[in-house]
Amino acid sequence: MIEKSFLVEIGTEELPPRLLRELAESFVNHFSIELKNSALMYKKIQWYATPRRLAIKVEQLVDVEVNEEIIKRGPSLSIAFDAKGNATKAATSWAHNNGIRIDQTEHLITKRGSWLIYRTLIKKENLKIMLPSMVNNALKKLSIKQTMRWGDSNVQFVRPVHTITLLLANELITANILGIQSNRLIRGHRFMGQQELILNNADQYSQLLRDTGKVIAHYELRKNKIKFEIERAAHQLGGNVNFNNYLLEEVTSLVEWPVILTGKFEKKFLCIPKEVLIHVMTISQKYFPVYDSNGELLPNFIFVSNIEVDNPQQIIIGNETVLHARLSDADFFFKIDCKHPLEDNLSRLKFILFHKQLGTLHDRINRIQLLVAWIAEKIGADINNAIRVAMLSKCDLVSKMVYEFPETQGIMGMHYARYDGEHDDVAIAIYEQYLPRFSGDILPSNSLSCTIAIADKIDTIVGILGVNEHPKGDKDPFALRRAALGILRIIIEKKLPLDLQSLAKKTICLYKDKLTNHKTIDDVINFIFNRYYSWYELKGYSIDIIKAVISCRFMHPLHVDARIKAITHLRIFKVERLKGLIIVSKRISNILLKSTEELNKNVQISLLKENTEILLIDLITKINTRLELYFLNHRYQDALIELTHLNEPINNFFDKVIINTNDSKLRINRLNLLKKIQALFLQIADFSCLLF
Template sequence: MNGKTLLVEIGTEELPPKLLCSSAQLFCDNITTELNKFYLMYKKVVWFASPRRLAVQVIDLQTHQIDRTIQKRGPALKNAFDNKGQITEQTQKWINKNKLILSQVETLYTTKGKWLIFNKKIKSKKIQLLLPLMIEQAIKQISLSKSMRWGNGIIRFIRPIHTVTVLFGKELISCIILGIKSKRIIYGHRFMGESKITLIDADEYLQVILTRGKVIADYNKRKEIIKTGIESLAHKIGGKADITDELLDEVTSLVEWPVILHATFKKEFLNIPHKLLIHIMKKTQRYFPIYDDQGMLLSKFIFVSNIESSDSNQIIIGNEKVLNSRLVDAKFFFDYDRKKRLSNNLKYLNKVIFHKKLGSLRDKTKRITYLSKWIAIQIGANIKYSIRASLLSKCDLITSTVFEFTEMQGIMGMYYARYNGENEEIAFALSQQYKPCFSGDKIPSSLVGCVLSISDKMDTLVGIFGIKQFPKGSKDPLALRRAAFGILRIILERKLPLNLKLLAEKSVHIYKNVLTNKNTVNDILDFMFDRLQQLYLKNGYSLCVFKSVLSIRPLCPIDFDLRIKALSYFLTLQESNELIMSNKRVVHFLTKSNKISVYGDINLSLLKHKEEIELANHISKLTTELKPYIAQGLYKEALIELAKLKEAIDNFFNKVKININDTSVHINRLTLLSKLRFLFIQVADISLLK
């Protein structure tokens, strides 16, 4: 290809670091979509991002669209002309709509018939005419929840846009995008290099903004420089850095010219709970904690500055002062909170509203305690510990530390419980109660933690559904979807013997007369099954397999899981396709018949043909043999046995007529089919498989 490079840069005020990478990727995807939509040829599209810019380069973009022909189909030939050979009204409307003359119309011949068609040639347009619309559309399609307006305009974006640069090779594409006129001007680093740079060539973008503007615009390159620099510096100072993807991405999104530095804090602060200390460093300050070879936290940290300084010590001292001040506050809060027992905060929970229609946090604590006891009995967890953990679960929300550092809820409860001499299993469960907190987060690792997490989440689900405040669209302020996913993941991954209906009913009962929705349990189950469907589809299972199991509505997730896996295995069997089709035929006959209400036992004396006698014997035998398989959840083994029916079923359908005039025989054969269907339906409705 012999095209040119297209550069599009959107210069903005500082973009939110947690949204920078996703916004840049979305911008790139949208540009790619627009290029394909307009039939433009190119080699590849790459994206760049820094705190004050989103940019894409389209490599080897052709100067014109591809010439193409589109085919438009009109009426079928048999409807196009009347008996006299004149065009019909339908044909005339089609001709008028497409502004045709009859000589342009051709006939399309296919195996399914003949149609009138016309082939329209689309002449290519220059890239310069298409780019403004494409770019503006690509920017508008960056759907962000936190968009804003600025000045007197009506344009919305995540941050005010100041500059737009569109270069096609060395040519400036003159246009106005989102109210901003395109120019060759790009801006460098705020404090280093050239502030304002005139860009001559789109191919020179990365090099010019690097050497003259002191900006590393390539996000991934900047990220790798930061990661490698931190690892190297940590090794140099005798430790290993705590580098998480989340923190690394956020720091990469905060700087344009990363400078890696290390500093220290006072050793006395190592007496603060380490999770609190690390939270302050990582979440509040965006620092990287350092550990020694034994995994012990050191009083050292690494941070990334956005500027080169002739006196880096001043930057280090400044960051040390900030962190030490934060740690002084944290130590004060922690020491203050330790002066009273965690359980003393129970009485203060009455003053904190959980929901105006559902009572206080003290009310929620009481409900969780009752529900936890029931769950602990069901799954074999320590009942005493589960009740105690539930009673203490919300007490740390009253503490000064959690008030200041809200993300430490649960975790601080664990530390305070330990200082109060509570059993370690109880204390640890407090730190696990909110897990999983996000997609991909770990589930509680202790059984008491599972009890507490499930009871807390189910209480919230039942309460909110019970007052008919269902999540709608993207609005889910109490994270009910996350709660449902959490419950399902815990049950499935820990293989807990919990029945969703009984769990919801128990929670509803504990609420007593507070709830107004009489259909709460069914609403909860529908909501949970929707989430369960998403889990299985995400894990690669087909929708028809899920629906086949859902049709019989197993209420225990682990039982549901066994059926899903058994059915997926069944589809690998050679006999599966024929058995699926046979089940579809069975359903067809049973659905079509209006005599279902008279089905009972098979009348052996009415069996006339060898094939139906043979099938009846197989059904009778399997009805007994499958009982222990179904009772033990051995659905895979049950389906393997059912697969052996293939030949008997085929013979029956090939030799035996179902719909006959003899009503008794007809009903008896339908009864035979109903018994056959029952054998399969004990595992799943395989007639729904494709």
């Protein structure tokens, strides 16, 4: 048994920085699966990624050729031979299909039976043959939405490929990957070090690139170096950096030899809203802002260069000049926008189309003003302030600042509202209407902000589904899934007394005759309900518990949440009680499903003959009274415990009472009793959906 290192590098043109980590991790994951499927042993697997390469190194890969015994089983001996011991057609056909003679077979005799078998040794493929195929398979499985072709080839990849290197220890594996013949050539930095390197051994890869090619191929090492040196540079400036991981990842993916430099801008620009400065520096320029100990911006920035020079001053001046121009534009736009009140922009929204079938943004504002008044009354928010927020909510969309920097929508509305002297809660709500912006994002901070955030989201969902433009696959241009999840999160986490059906109906009513989908209410409710599954599953709840509650179609998200948590608690701390409840629930459901009778929940006491069914109906009546109090106070854990007291009486009922009796009156009455019990259970969940 020989252990060798294996290296594969795909040398490309500049890869998309926001996809680099995803591509590299996906490549190594798929290749790991290939190794596992081929039963190849190794000690460690490491991925590398820079703007111009994806690479994998496998350490101590076992290079061994073994013969594997394969046993092929044929027909049973009773079928393979006749009474005289001659091979039957079944046996000879099986032997012929396997390319053997009957005299090459053996008999396998076990307690379960006897069969004709054939043993053969299969020699495993050589590693040098297997590995290129495995690399190809891993590359084919990469999820790449947009690919490119280059040269005269029809081969497609995320970016044109220039070099392919496959080394098993010091041996070059000859192969054609992505239309490129493998060789030992790897490329160093474009402008520093040696630009073309010959790799003699797989184990030299990372060190050779670093020392001779001026490339730090190890992604995490490069990222950590950038982070450490940025922190050191910020400290030298007398400040600190609040790292945005997205920016750190993107910068790591843009450079092969990171060099940390610092620059400055004029203090006068600190008068611009902080969010705009941060946006320009991080989004537009990929710079890291510097903050003082109080969290205020300093007139400095840190950036990462991809080249090391003796005198970096020209690079610094160039970046300062670009930033100065961008901030001058932002300062100009801000001052122009502040010359008139935010409310003056309202009339301009009449010329901005929200949707060709749903009208303008001005039409939308009119709807949302009515909707926020309704929501505000339900949740106890200030109605007048809610209407004011709704009126101003989209006015910043036609400002010069937001036109230039679209990501600042809401943020600029907040600043302009404050500048105009609006109530601070109104200004904050204009910004927070868009929260949460992504999974795990913060929620609106107060009831006024929650009012506009819910109204904004439900208006979009109802409108777009109301004209039959449902999201398909990963295409969701109006971000309806995010909006639906946002509504659920706000209602549940802020404990708001809103129900989805009333909310959807009110919104549909405000659209009047603009909606063409006659099933809008059902589509909206179903769409929002589907978000429960992904959200609760992400939070770690069992899918069967989620399904058991959601299938009952409770319209108040708070009640859904309380039921899911109650059942989860019972599963953890009182598992036997829950198991008993599941068993009787499944049994009741199965019996009722098989019944062809017309049933209701009305049980005639006079028809109860057996003692167990009389005791059961008495217990149900008592429990139902207590349940009403528990439901009124949302005490679903207590309600669940109460229901588990029915486990034993129901089992006694099943054991001692004949349900499907020939007496139709008795049979229907007993089935109605089960229907009544089922209805009692369904006030919490459909326990028949649960697993045990």
